């Protein structure tokens with residue numbers, strides 16, 4: 001007869017194991033419990049009341065009531081909204097994370113994840129940036145796109161021609177390399193150098209890399225004015241031919257001739273969505289844009305680089321052509337608007353005394369009459385000194401509101417990391433998310449609070465295929481933003497941009513507070529979020 005000993009031992013272990021397990025279960029403790037808050041889970045559903053239990057970096061319980069005795073720490077959120085941490089799908093944080101790892105201008109808005117590499121430019125090579133950031137530690141999570149401009153410049157410099165077969169192959173190899181390093185997709189900046197030199201076919205071919213490895217296509221499209229429909233259609237073609245999602249960046253009607261003509265945007269986007277092309281967009285809640293002046297000049301004058309550009313300007317014929325183009329693109333108004341008064345200098349290393357001043361004021365400082373001719377000369381002068389960034393008031397508030405009501409438009413700041421007091425940046429870097437919550441939700445009732453939060457959390461997470469972020473769910477990362485819905489608001493203005501937002505009380509990144517009772521904790525729990533191809537061969 002066989003011994004029954006193994007069976008007895010097995011039974012003993014099963015019984016003792018389950019006893020031990022049930023003891024442990026009774027002892028479950030949370031590192032942190034958020035009590036009595038109104039939970040906006042990111043889905044857009046009406047808020048509900050629940051306690052949230054956190055262990056380590058994760059949400060482990062979302063339930064009616066959690067015994068505070070089981071928690072190491074309790075945050076009382078009575079009267080406060082508890083939302084997933086905001087995901088900013090459109091930033092230019094990138095390399096600045098190494099110098100400004102505290103991300104304070106974003107944390108004070110409730111943002112817990114920054115996506116960089118937008119508008120065609122990323123920090124190359126991405127793998128190095130990621131490991132540099134991981135060594136240093138950052139307060140927010142970070143993900144990055146790989147930019148077409150960066151890749152094209154690496155391979156072709158500032159050449160205007162279409163790439164040769166060999167150059168195309170090298171660009172695709174570089175994109176694949178960046179995707180394997182963890183990029184979340186491909187971005188283009190087709191109003192910028194050298195993207196402006198590329199044709200649609202080049203972009204369709206380059207983006208084909210994503211069909212194999214995943215990721216989405218984000219585009220600063222070629223034109224945001226009279227040719228916006230064609231520009232959107234180009235982005236759609238690039239996604240459609242490759243079967244990849246398309247994100248139109250910082251969507252706007254940026255030319256007074258097309259103000260209040262939303263169908264120029266909605267018609268191509270909705271037709272594409274009906275055909276089964278996944279098209280989404282992001283916007284920031286301001287009527288001013290911000291960029292360099294370089295894109296206001298005819299782009300062929302930059303071919304071959306800066307020296308060549310300065311040389312070409314010596315030719316009076318070229319100069320006059322450039323000047324006329326600047327007048328047409330920046331200083332002409334069909335509505336009688338004095339454009340010199342609507343363009344402000346944001347950052348200039350060469351002329352810090354001009355920061356925060358408009359072109360009219362700068363001309364006055366230079367002792368020149370404020371004419372359109374002189375304005376164009378001034379812009380060309382500034383570009384000659386190296387590009388300076390400026391703020392352009394070129395949108396209509398009604399369009400900002402109408403875009404916000406579209407369900408497939410999410411929120412993205414198009415801003416960057418800021419050092420207090422440095423330059424005169426666009427206030428969007430400090431106030432995008434809180435401005436939506438205070439101004440557009442509470443004051444003007446343009447969208448509901450649930451919908452605003454969906455546009456800041458679940459929708460960008462879905463677009464990027466982010467795993468376990470963007471909603472309040474058991475098992476998800478504990479990226480959370482806790483704010484007072486009656487107090488939350490932006491404080492940054494064009495005149496005084498370096499103002500942190502109000503009303504955000506706690507911000508947690510991967511379970512750890514980076515903001516507590518409105519104060520920065522200095523913790524750096526942010527992670528690099530790598531894209532779908534990371535680690536593949």
Ligand SMILES: [Zn+2]
Nearest residue numbers: 119220249250
């Ligand atoms: Zn852009």
